[in-house]
Amino acid sequence: MSSQVFRSSVQEVLSLADEKQLWVMIAAHLGRAPKQKPSPEERSWDASLPVLARDLVEAGLEQVEMLIEYRLPESSLRADVILCGVHPETGADNYLVVELKQWSSAELAFNSDRIVSASGLPDEQLHPIDQVSAYCGYLTRYVEVLHDRPEAVHGAAYLHNATENSVSTLRTRLPEQTGRMFTGGQDKEAGEGSEEVGEVGKEFISYLKEHFYPASGAGAADRLLQSGIYPKDNLFSFTGAELRATTQYSLLDHQKLAYEMVMNTVRLSKRADQKSIVIVSGGPGSGKSIIAAALLAELHRKKLNVRHATGSSAFTESLRKFPAKGSTELQGLFKYFRNFSTMEKNELDVLICDEAHRIREVSTNRFTPAAQRTKRPQIDELMAVARVPVFLLDEDQVVRPDEIGTIKAIRQHAARSGYLVHEVELDGQFRCGGSAEYDEWVRRLLGLRAGGPTQWLGDPNFDVQVASSPREMEEFLYRKNSDTVTARMAAGYCWPWSSPDDDGILVNDIVIDDWSRPWNLRGDRSIGGAPPRSLWATDPRGFGQVGCIYTAQGFEYDWAGVIIGPDLVARNGRLSTVRKGTADKTIKGTKKDPVSDEKFSVLVRHIYKVLLTRGMRGVVIYSVDPETREFLADLVK
Numbered sequence: 001m002s003s004q005v006f007r008s009s010v011q012e013v014l015s016l017a018d019e020k021q022l023w024v025m026i027a028a029h030l031g032r033a034p035k036q037k038p039s040p041e042e043r044s045w046d047a048s049l050p051v052l053a054r055d056l057v058e059a060g061l062e063q064v065e066m067l068i069e070y071r072l073p074e075s076s077l078r079a080d081v082i083l084c085g086v087h088p089e090t091g092a093d094n095y096l097v098v099e100l101k102q103w104s105s106a107e108l109a110f111n112s113d114r115i116v117s118a119s120g121l122p123d124e125q126l127h128p129i130d131q132v133s134a135y136c137g138y139l140t141r142y143v144e145v146l147h148d149r150p151e152a153v154h155g156a157a158y159l160h161n162a163t164e165n166s167v168s169t170l171r172t173r174l175p176e177q178t179g180r181m182f183t184g185g186q187d188k189e190a191g192e193g194s195e196e197v198g199e200v201g202k203e204f205i206s207y208l209k210e211h212f213y214p215a216s217g218a219g220a221a222d223r224l225l226q227s228g229i230y231p232k233d234n235l236f237s238f239t240g241a242e243l244r245a246t247t248q249y250s251l252l253d254h255q256k257l258a259y260e261m262v263m264n265t266v267r268l269s270k271r272a273d274q275k276s277i278v279i280v281s282g283g284p285g286s287g288k289s290i291i292a293a294a295l296l297a298e299l300h301r302k303k304l305n306v307r308h309a310t311g312s313s314a315f316t317e318s319l320r321k322f323p324a325k326g327s328t329e330l331q332g333l334f335k336y337f338r339n340f341s342t343m344e345k346n347e348l349d350v351l352i353c354d355e356a357h358r359i360r361e362v363s364t365n366r367f368t369p370a371a372q373r374t375k376r377p378q379i380d381e382l383m384a385v386a387r388v389p390v391f392l393l394d395e396d397q398v399v400r401p402d403e404i405g406t407i408k409a410i411r412q413h414a415a416r417s418g419y420l421v422h423e424v425e426l427d428g429q430f431r432c433g434g435s436a437e438y439d440e441w442v443r444r445l446l447g448l449r450a451g452g453p454t455q456w457l458g459d460p461n462f463d464v465q466v467a468s469s470p471r472e473m474e475e476f477l478y479r480k481n482s483d484t485v486t487a488r489m490a491a492g493y494c495w496p497w498s499s500p501d502d503d504g505i506l507v508n509d510i511v512i513d514d515w516s517r518p519w520n521l522r523g524d525r526s527i528g529g530a531p532p533r534s535l536w537a538t539d540p541r542g543f544g545q546v547g548c549i550y551t552a553q554g555f556e557y558d559w560a561g562v563i564i565g566p567d568l569v570a571r572n573g574r575l576s577t578v579r580k581g582t583a584d585k586t587i588k589g590t591k592k593d594p595v596s597d598e599k600f601s602v603l604v605r606h607i608y609k610v611l612l613t614r615g616m617r618g619v620v621i622y623s624v625d626p627e628t629r630e631f632l633a634d635l636v637k
Helices: 010-018 022-029 040-058 128-142 165-172 195-211 218-225 235-244 254-272 288-301 313-321 378-384 407-417 436-445 470-480 597-612 626-635
Strands: 006-008 065-071 078-086 093-101 106-108 115-118 153-159 180-183 276-281 306-310 334-336 348-353 386-393 420-425 463-466 487-491 510-512 515-517 557-564 568-571 574-577 615-623
Touching: 006 010, 006 022, 010 022, 010 040, 010 065, 022 040, 040 065, 040 078, 040 093, 040 153, 040 195, 065 218, 078 195, 078 218, 093 128, 093 195, 093 218, 106 165, 115 254, 128 153, 128 180, 128 254, 153 195, 165 180, 180 195, 235 288, 235 313, 254 276, 254 288, 254 348, 254 386, 254 420, 276 407, 288 306, 288 348, 288 386, 306 313, 313 334, 378 386, 378 407, 407 420, 436 597, 463 626, 470 487, 470 515, 470 557, 470 615, 557 597, 568 597, 568 615, 568 626, 574 597, 615 626
Parallel strands: 093 153, 153 180, 276 386, 276 420, 306 334, 306 348, 348 386, 463 615, 487 557, 557 615
Antiparallel strands: 006 065, 065 078, 078 093, 106 115, 510 515, 568 574
């Protein structure tokens, strides 16, 4: 597929570069809109790709195929280049993942050999060896043709503008098969005519010759691009495997940077006896919960006093039931935000607050006995209880008026308490088929991004459909739902929510014309063949009930059906919120606890943002409002 990769020969790269058309051709091939000036990323293609192509020519490897901007399976992340060719000794397909860096200088961050500060970049970066090595691990795990041949996949970080002296501290990180680092070789301190310059400059050329024979790489490229893809483990399978033994799952790019940032902060906090906060932010599918699970498992293995916490009953109970099943010790690692109000200061080494956008103003509520109620901010309880509190959040998933989990709120409270704050913003998308285009489309559809709704132009990795009726949606999802593929319907909270009748039969509260279905159960035990609310998204019996924001948030399934209720309608080319359309008193507000029109509008849009981004393979959308259905159908053709 053209949007997946720009496939080129070495000579084509050099010819396009000479004609000043390289960035234009790559951008067009990747489906980007034409523009007058290149972006910084597109300028980097012109600067770096010809350097690599000329090195291949010098090595006598013009027939090696170049896969440029190769999109990793089910991800929005891309490898700069994958070189495809023939191994000089075995004659088998061989691949080299090349990460191109324009850094002129870089140095290791304090107390870490995995975190780097690079010239010209304001934020800390992952060490290039770790970045490219993670790409190799990801490819061998999920690409079928590479899965049983990890020896055929190699990685190199090429810092072609750097000298050995300018990145000397980065050499502390030892090389490995899937991660080598090379510089451009022009070491000014050595002098133009010195032997050192010549030897350093030849190192990358020699490395290329070790991996490729001067023969066509077209077959190897074909087999990689045509390979099947293994399905990714879901969060619960991954968490269970991690808790029992270290897996080979590769955290990528900023995911790995966030992981290393936390591990480094934990080491420093013990050495300096200083409390520090880590904030990890990112959109749906950016890997926040995967990072949380990997951190929990590793810190627990290291015998540190660590806990995982969320504000979601469904999410926490699923983590206890599936990954920690049969182990009281492991189940005890998963807590709720409200569980830390009575614990001592720094009683824990690390507290991992996943879904931290769900942090409440206070831990107690109207159901708490009067004698136990407190006005202490919940965020203060969470920060106080651990030497290193970690907050993983997506501000666009705040869906209740009393949820205050924002980066600003965490920063402000940390500043008042005198705590250091480290931040990492995740940059990838691993849900919705890894489609960054879909994520942007949803944001603009819902008015969460400037510019207004746009046409859905399609993505081969993610299917978007608009149904003409809820029955059509359900029948489509029913055909998808199986032992290996999960499908669920969810809706805005726009209908009453009844308890099962006296015979244990669920009430069909959601009535749309001649179609009706029940909500998922409210309670924590199975009734009438339906799973408890906490397992609606993961138990096969959940199909047939309609989930809501409180049971869908934090989960993912292969196919998502979303019913847009009368609380969100299309008028004059935009989606508008309607307060009387909701049945959720929490966001509608009361005289005692009013919710402003502006706040209500934001919360409704956040709710549908969550529901529309639960699917891994596709989404089917239905609106009860005829004008909105027509509006959506015009956008999705």
